[in-house]
Amino acid sequence: MISFENSQYIKEQQKYTEQVSLEKIRPQARFFDDHEHEEPWDFINFIWNEGRKTLKILAPGEETSEEPFMLQIHINEMISWGDIGFYMCLPYPSLGGAAIASTGTEGQKNRLVERFKGDKPTWTAMALTESHCGSDSSAIRARAVQDGDSWVLNGEKLFVTMARKSLIDSQGFLVVWATTDPSAGHRGIKPFLVEADAPGVTPGVKITKLEDKLGLRSSDTAVVLLEDCRVPLENLLGGADGKGFKGAMKTFDSARPSIAACGCGVARAALEFLKDELAKDGVKIRYGVPRNLLTSIERDIVDMDAQLRAAWLLTVKAAWLVDQDKPNTKESSMAKAKSGEVTSKITQKAVELLGALGYSKKTLLEKWMRDGRIVDIFEGTGEINRLVIARIILGYSGKDLR
Amino acid sequence: MYSFEPTEDQQIVITAAKKLAEKFRTGMREADDAREPAADWPAAGMELCLLPASIPEQYGGFGEPSTITWALASEELAFGDLAAALVVAAPNLTALPILYGGTEEQKTELLAAYCDESYVPGSAALMETGIDFNPYALKTVAVLKDGCYVLNGVKCNVPYAAESEWVLVYAALDGATQGFLVKQGTPGFTVKEREENVGLCAFPMYSVELKDCAIPASQRLGGEQGCDFPFLLNASRVALAAMAVGVARASLEYSIDYAKQRKVFGEALAQRQSLAFKFAEFATDIDAARMLVWQAAWELDNGKDATESAYLAKNFAGDVALSAADRAVQVLGGYGYTRDFPAELWLRNARGFAIMEGIAII
Known part of the structure; x- marks a missing residue:
């Protein structure tokens, strides 16, 4: 039975998240955009100590809902509506966690949960991209060589989101993708858990740079250098046969709708702000009137509405498939491709339509354009x-x- | 909870509609050339039996209306051919507004005819010429005079105006759009020329003139209370949007099949990213359009105000249909421009979505 009725539980969680965004995120968003590399500890600690009591999905191992991924995308959207950089600061097992959830052994999954039971906010990160390759992840050069009872990892990883939070701010871990056989192409590529022994202590791992970025500035994006980093054999994710490259791809099947949802949140923030400002100026949008009778601004807005709805519904569909345990590679990519495009278009158009106000740093709109x-x-x-x-x-x- | 799984009954309807779509596809070119529906289309519509299944037992049918079910069927039918889908859905034009907004008397008297085994066309006159046509602000007016409504105005693109016993004429009553049931032959009601449009050629539409056309007050849709016109317009927009998804899908699937077998510089045309990426974008937008349609349909079925949803769905799906059809013409190159291939027909048909209102309802 086709239904667009969201569950009561998700609606309540959404409502709570909206409050968090309004009270704990929006007022801080500009400061952390202006102060890149500082971290929003008030927000982080609030989520860790208080927020997780309600938003149980952020605490691994807690039972939440019979549709956990549907819940996840709604929270992602709403936090990102507050600020997508703050979403990237959430202390919960996002990307690295998704890799473990989709490819890890039971033991590895349990270790993940344990790390998140401590007193201090904890993060995980995923290290895949290298300086010479991003999209073509089968070309990665980081090496994993077996030596006695360890794997020895060497290489340099770029654009590792939350690496600083995972290894320096907390006793978290990285999922590092490295090849055990460079001649084997993507078949040689395998994921390894690199765990912090203590905050700031991970032998063989250095953070050599924090990127200065166009947007998303409250979130750290690091260069990670691995020099003879030794991890135990059992840290090969997925066990001895390590599901490798296919595992990374499966991770994307849930990571992509997650990010698509974040984009929808940013786009919605921009579109709502745009409509509010236009309403203050007396511009009314006449929904339902044939488009050839609309003004240019009205046409832009109804088009943005439709595009955002399209991106969001594709995201909801992809998430539904995840919860149904059905294949969703195509739908995940659709959601992500659409959301990526729509987020840029809507935020950029909103800046244009608001003229000098849109271009000004007096409001958050220009930031959403950079973030999105x-x-x-x-x-x-x-x-x-x-x-x-x-x-x-x-x-x-x-x-x-x- | 969200769910995107049609029911078993709906699956049966989808399967049946897919079969009909194959039949429509084979007859569509000839029908377009002849500017008449293929002879077997009306019977095919009856085979689907969706309208009787939408009408409750006390009025002669055996079910309840479901916009979602109609949307699922409409996409498949229009995947076969848009004109054929409109022919199948034409009885709805009179029947469904009566079912949704008619008085008890109107329902009892008129609905049974649409539950028979033979095809009974319906007709609704909403559109008007002029670039400022707005369904919420019609130029055709109704005035109550001596117990009769007197209608004056000119309508265009009125499906089956010449063939239907009843034409549901929409007119402004004190500034608000309302429906009026006009019986064929009523003085002042004149069916003028058959419309010659660039597309939708096989679907018979006419221009209609109303000149001091007086009908008993009891023939106002919904009687004294009138009808919820925005609801009917929304249901109509969802119908066209669902059909737009079907046309878009037809264009995309045909383009893909062609591009996979056509060789260029030693490989298939479809192996070029410039085409493959476009296909990916259309596939994405078509899936999205379907979701917009389903959402609007679900809102209508669940008593919610679907004005924004239906409007956005029609805009979005209509845009996708047009650009997918346009792309099909381009992918086929010179062949796309000829009448030996269906792409040009889809382009002409798809151009209609942004313009047409009220020529289908679900």
Whole structure:
């Protein structure tokens, strides 16, 4: 039975998250944009000590809902409506956690949960991209060599979101993707858990740079150097046969709708702000009137409304498939590709339509435009997602469509 | 909880509609050339039996109306051919507004005819010429005079105006759009020329003139209370939006099939990213359009105000249909421009979505 009725539980969680966004995020958003590399500890500690009591989905191992992923995207959207950089500061097992959840052994999953039971906010991160390759992740060069009872990791990883939080601010861990056999292409690539022994103590791992970025400035994005970093054999994610590259791809099936939801949150913030400002100026949007009778601004807005709704509903559908345990690679990529494009377009158009006010730092709109631009880049660029979709709908292999 | 799984009954309807769509596809070119529905289309519509299944037993049918079910069927039918889908849905034009907004008397008297085994076309006159046509502010007016409503105005794109026994004429009554049931042959009601449009050629539409056309007050849709016109308009927009999804899908699937077998510089056309990425974008937008349609349909079925949803769905799906059809013409190159291939027909049909209002309802 087709239904667009959201569950009562998710609605309540959404309501609570909206309050968090209004009270704990929005008032802080500008400061942390102006002070890159400072971290919003008030917010982080609030989530860790208080927020997680209500938003149980942020605390691994807690039972939440029979549709946990649907709940997750609603929270992602609402936190990102507050500020997407703050979403990236949430102390919960986001990307690295997703990799463990989808490919880890029972033992590894339990260790993940244990790390999140301490007193201090904890994070995990995923290290995949390198300086010479991003989208083409099968080309990574970081090496993993077995030596006695350890794996020895060497290489440099770029754009590692939350690396500082995972290894320096907390006793978290990284999921590092490295190849055990460079001649084997993507078949040689495997994920390894690199755990902090204590905050700031992870032998063989250095954070060599924190990126200065266009937006998303409250979130740390690091360069991570691995020099003879030794991890026990059992830290090969997924156990001895380590599901490797396919595991990374499966991670994306849930990570992509997660990020798509964040984009929808940013776009909604911008669109709502735009409509509010126009309403103050007496501009009314006449929904339902044939488009050829609308003003240019009205047309822009009803188009933005439709585009945002399209991105969001694709995200909801992809999330529904995750909860149904059905294949969703195509739908995940669709949600992400659409959201990435829509987030940029809506935020950029909103700045235009509000003229000098839109371009000014007096409001958060210009920041949302800078923040929102990332959505079409990370977790698979718009182009990679189009490639994924195209291969599926055309019935092509990676060789057929390159 | 959200769910995107049609019921078993709806699956049966989808399967049946898919079969009909195949039939429509084979007859669509000839029908378009002839500017008449193929002879077997009306019967095909009866085979689907969706309208009787939408009308409750006390009025001669055997079910309840479901906008979602109609939307699911409409997408499939229009995937076959848009004109054929409109023919199948044409009886709705009179029947469903009566079911949704008619008086008890109107329902009892008029609905049974649409539950028969033979095809009974319906008709609704909403559109008017002029670039300022607005369904909420019609130029055709109704005035109550001596116990009769007197209608004056000119209507265009009125489906089956010449063939239907009853035409539901929409007119402004004190500034608000309302429906009026006009019987064929009523003095002052004149069916003028058959419309010659760029697309939707096989679907018979006419221009209609109302000149001091007086009907008994009891023939106002919903009687003295009138009807909820915005609801009917929303249901109509969802119908067209669902059909737009079908046309978009037809265009995309045909483009893909062609691009996979057509060789260029030693590989299939579809292996070029410039085409493959476009296909990915259309597939995405088509899925999204379907979700917008379903959401609006679900809102209508659940008593919610679907004005914004239905409007956005029609805009979005209509845009996708047009650009997917346009892309199909381009992918096929010179062939796309010829009448030997269906792409040009889809382009002409798809152009109609942004313009047409009220020529279908679910």
